[in-house]
Amino acid sequence: MLTVLTPSPAESIARRTSELFAAYRHDIHRHTDRLFAGLMAFQWVLGIAFALWVSPLTWEGDVSSTHLHVWAAVLLGGVISLFPALLGWFRPGRTSTRHIIAVAQMLMGALLIHLTGGRIETHFHVFGSLAFLAFYRDWRVLIPATIVVALDHLLRGIFWPQSVYGVIVASQWRWLEHAAWVIFEDIFLVMACVRSVNEMRETAERTATLEHEVRTRQEAETQARNATARNDAILDVALDCVVVIDAAGHVVQFNPAAEVTFGYSSTQAVGRHVSELMIPATKREAYRVAFNHYMAAGDSAVLNRRFELTACRKGGAEFPVEVAVAPISTVGTPLYACYMRDITERKSAEEALARRTQDLQHANAAERHNAAQLASLVEELRVTQRQAEIATRAKSEFLASMSHELRTPLNAIILYSELLQEEAKDRHADGSVPDLQRIQSAGKHLLDLINGILDLSKIEAGKMGLELDHFDVRAMIDDLANTVGPLVQKNRNVLTVRCAADAGTMHGDLTKTRQILLNLLSNAGKFTSHGSVAIDVRRGATQGKSCVEFCVTDTGVGMTEEQARKVFEPFTQADVTTTRKYGGTGLGLAIVSRFCELMGGTVTVESRPGVGSRFTVRLPVEMVDRHSEQLMAAGVI
């Protein structure tokens, strides 16, 4: 794993110190190298000058020539100085450069001493050179220099004392004295160098420390500047109002959103008390009291919580705001950041929502009310239906018992009237017979009425079923003709029966079919006199189903259209006089109509007053007992 180590301040200062120290030293070395490069050239020229001045010409006999010293100064001086001068000029700063320079400088000193004939004064060049070399602040360069001086004096002192001491014979140990003086100087120079280097190091360290401090301060300042810029940017673009206040409630900072919301510019707002800027006049005092209370108690009921209060804009318009106050941790005076948001829209949205919720609740309540009403209506209907059923049953029971109660006395009336007629005939007292017949007839009429009413009520109560059987249509018609023949002929009518050969058989309720035809034929007979009554029977089809068509035609009184329309309703004979004139219960055709319906057939009438009537009954060949089917479907059977 790679760990990036951030250097500690001490480390970085130490490193910087080394850098600076090295740089100083290098600088001094370079500088001194260049100095020596110049010095070398100067010394060379000086050496030549010495040579020319001290012994420019030598006489050997009459030959005067340039002294050897002059050539030595020119050549040796050049050899010694040229190389180090070039090094000092072109490769300054290097350790080798200054060591070579040190050696060369000492050799140059030796040359100068030689050129001046070993003058003791020239020896001071050596001390000057050493001092010059100390400019390097590197005591090491003194070592080769000292060695060169010591060796030069040792060797020349032995082999050529004149060159170095200016005497022909010199003490064997004289070089040692020179070297001792040189070393004596070296001691001071080394001490000076070491001390200077130490100072240089201290300077570097001070500089590094200073640099570090400066850098640290700069960084801190930059950070502070950045933080401020960042905060300002955040506050500038914040959608919420941000108002910074001090502990007394005075505005310290007022962001653009606050400017827009409250209507004051930042410069107007800063320094003023929040309560006079943003709190409605009526609530200002209460707000001040609360504010002071919170500040005094250090109460955290407000801090770091969201709460709502009524604020006011410049000009006094009030509006709801949501507020959060947070303390800002700063050194010195405490500050508080108040975040405020205009919640007018949210409030109105909330109110709208509340209104809508309430509307919905009302609607729900209304709906529930409606549902309850509907339920009670259904219940009422159910009760009504039950009551209707009970009423129907009561009616049926009433009719049954009425029928029973009426039949018992009727039984006696009819039996007695017949008995009396028989007895009158026996006694040949025929005078009372017509009256007795009227009693009997009235009784039978009453019976017909009772039976008719009973039948109708049974049909209406849905209690009338069908008794289905196969029967031959022709046989039924013949039998019927025999029964109704006397009835029809009573009014001197002619009964004609025409039955088609293909009439065939029916599957139906024989009794009810007979009853229908009996009612129609007896009706026809009743309303016709000296005319004809005819029944025509043939196969037909109605609504795509095979049926038998019975046509009863008479040449009787006939009916108006209006009478014909109502003829199948109970108790609606053509007019009140009809019953009186023709008799009948007024129920016969009603029963015909109901029976036809019950058997899935139809009955129609065509009639013209004074011409006659035609009743047409169409009954299906195959009848279906719908009543039984319904009962079966209902699971009763």
Add this chain to the structure above:
Amino acid sequence: MVKILLVEDNEPSRDALSRRLARRDFQVITAVDGQQGVDLAREHTPDLILMDLGLPIIDGWEATRQLKLDALTQRIPIIVLSAHAMTEDRERALAAGAEDFDSKPVRFEQLLGKIERLLIPELCR
């Protein structure tokens, strides 16, 4: 002479019908309630019984049931006469064991036909 027991609580009906039957040469015994009807049937073992349904003490259905359960009387044909003209009355009467049913008011000639049809085996015996 054919003996007919007429069980009928309504006095005029009982009187008129019994007299008409007597005129047709039937010997008529009359009872006014169901219990008396049962008793007289056991006592006289008539050839035929005409039984009303709505009777005091025990009704016509119960009397019919009792007579049909009694070995002494169970062979006697019973014609139920009822002012109850509903179909279910007829069915209940036949279920109780009656041979035939006729509704009131009595159509006398029709009733005579029914009596004769029930008595033919008896008359031939």
